[in-house]
Amino acid sequence: xxxxxxxxxxxxxxxxxxxxxxxxxxxxxxxxxxxxxxxxxxxxxxxxxxxxxxxxxxxxxxxxxxxxxxxxxxxxxxxxxxxxxxxxxxxxxxxxxxxxxxxxxxxxxxxxxxxxxxxxxxxxxxxxxxxxxxxxxxxxxxxxxxxxxxxxxxxxxxxxxxxxxxxxxxxxxxxxxxxxxxxxxxxxxxxxxxxxxxxxxxxxxxxxxxxxx
Numbered sequence: 001x002x003x004x005x006x007x008x009x010x011x012x013x014x015x016x017x018x019x020x021x022x023x024x025x026x027x028x029x030x031x032x033x034x035x036x037x038x039x040x041x042x043x044x045x046x047x048x049x050x051x052x053x054x055x056x057x058x059x060x061x062x063x064x065x066x067x068x069x070x071x072x073x074x075x076x077x078x079x080x081x082x083x084x085x086x087x088x089x090x091x092x093x094x095x096x097x098x099x100x101x102x103x104x105x106x107x108x109x110x111x112x113x114x115x116x117x118x119x120x121x122x123x124x125x126x127x128x129x130x131x132x133x134x135x136x137x138x139x140x141x142x143x144x145x146x147x148x149x150x151x152x153x154x155x156x157x158x159x160x161x162x163x164x165x166x167x168x169x170x171x172x173x174x175x176x177x178x179x180x181x182x183x184x185x186x187x188x189x190x191x192x193x194x195x196x197x198x199x200x201x202x203x204x205x206x207x208x209x210x211x212x213x
Contacts (some may be wrong), residue, residue, distance in 0.1 A: 001011045001016075005195070007059060007060070008057045008058065008059040009058055009059075010055065010056065010057055011056050011057065011063050011136050012055075012056055012136065013056040014053065014054065014055040015038045015053070015054040015055075016038065016039050016049070016051055016052065016053055016054075017030075017032075017038060017039055017187070018030070018031040018043070018045075018049050018051055018052075018055075019031070019052075019184055019185065020048045020049050020050060021048065021176075021179040021180070021182065023134075026179075026180035026182070027180075027182060028082060028179065028182045028183070028184055030095055031043060031049075032135070032165075032173065043112075044100075045072050045212065046072065046077060046126050047072050047073065047074045047075045048072060049070070049071070049072040049154040050069065050070075050071055050084070050184065051067050051068060051069065051070045051072070051212075052186075053067065053068050053069070053070065053186050054066075054067045054189065057138055061134055061148045062133060062134065062165075063132055063133065063134070063135065064132075064191055065130075065134040065136055065137075065167045065189060065191065066151065066167075066187060066190065066191065066203070067133055067169070067187050067189035068206050068210065069088065069091075069186060069187075069206065069209060069210065070150040070209065070210035070211070070212055071084060071191055071209050071210070071212065072212040073211055073213050075138070075147065078090070079211075080209045080211070081176060081178040081179070082178065083174065083175075083176030083177050083178050083179065083184075084173070084176065084184070084199065084209060085209070086174060086176075086187045086204065087172065087174035087184055088177065088186065088207070088208075088209060090121070090123045090174050090186070091172050091174075091186045091187075091188045091206075092188075092205045092206075092207065093121065094118065094125045094127075094188060095168060095188050095190055095201070096168065096205075097117040097118050098110075098114055098143070098168050098192070098198065098199045099112060099197065099198030099199055099200075100113040100114050100117045100157065100192060100198055101114065101143065101160060101198055101199055102160070102162065102180045102194075102196065102197065102198065103159075103160055103161060103162035103194055103195075104159055105159065105160050106141065106157050106158060106159055106160070107129075107141040107142045107143050107144065107157070107160070108146065108157070109156070110143045110160055111127055111143050111144060111145060111146050112146060113140055114127055114143070115127070115145070115146060118135060119196050119203075122172040123172055123173060124183075125169040125170065125171065125172045126145050126148070126171050126172075127143055127144055127145045127158070127167050127168075127170050128142075128143070128144050128145070128148075128149075128168070128169045128170040129142050129143040129144070129167060129168045129169060130142065130166070130167050130190065131164070131165070131166060131167075132165055132166065132167045132171070139168075140164070141159060141160050141167075142158075143168070145170075147150075161192050161194065162192055162194055162195065162196070163194060163195070164194050165191065165192075165193055165194065166191070166192055166193070166199065167189055167193065168188070168199065169187075169188065169189040170187070170188060171185050171186065171187050171188070172185070172186050173185050173186075174186065174205045184194070189201070190203070190205065
């Protein structure tokens with residue numbers, strides 16, 4: 001983008017995380033590198049890979065931080081399995097629940113309101129966030145699952161401000177029937193600003209999988 005004259009440039013190296021179903025043993029494999037999370041840079045994508053992409057750019061002094069998911073179609077497949085579509089819907093259900101947060105909530109109160117919205121869901125999930133703006137991971141209040149072992153007191157007790165800029169980030173775990181009832185992890189990360197009606201997001205949520213043929 002910078003070479004096009006747009007002035008935007010990445011502020012961190014784009015990360016990828018790969019999961020894949022191994023039909024030989026009926027298990028989900030997670031392809032991790034030395035960090036334990038990001039997949040090795042020298043591993044080519046393969047058919048059947050489920051890819052999470054984490055990227056961010058800097059423009060006019062502001063940062064973005066967003067995650068999207070893609071699927072490399074195996075030979076003979078023309079679309080993702082229904083279980084993966086359900087997993088993406090579950091991801092968006094959690095993101096939309098952040099609309100329960102309100103200006104004046106502490107991070108803890110916002111997490112409680114979001115978890116109330118998600119009562120009764122049939123999948124596992126986690127809540128997380130970080131302030132974003134001039135810095136990619138900025139100081140400020142944080143929203144995290146109330147059961148999380150990592151819950152800094154200052155983040156929990158700090159108040160959320162109207163029109164403040166936040167990246168909401170976490171994971172959902174969904175069982176995929178087509179893959180031997182194995183559980184896959186779908187990460188989410190979206191940018192939004194806080195209003196009296198909760199968080200409004202700058203870009204549409206990902207409603208369909210990016211397909212690599």
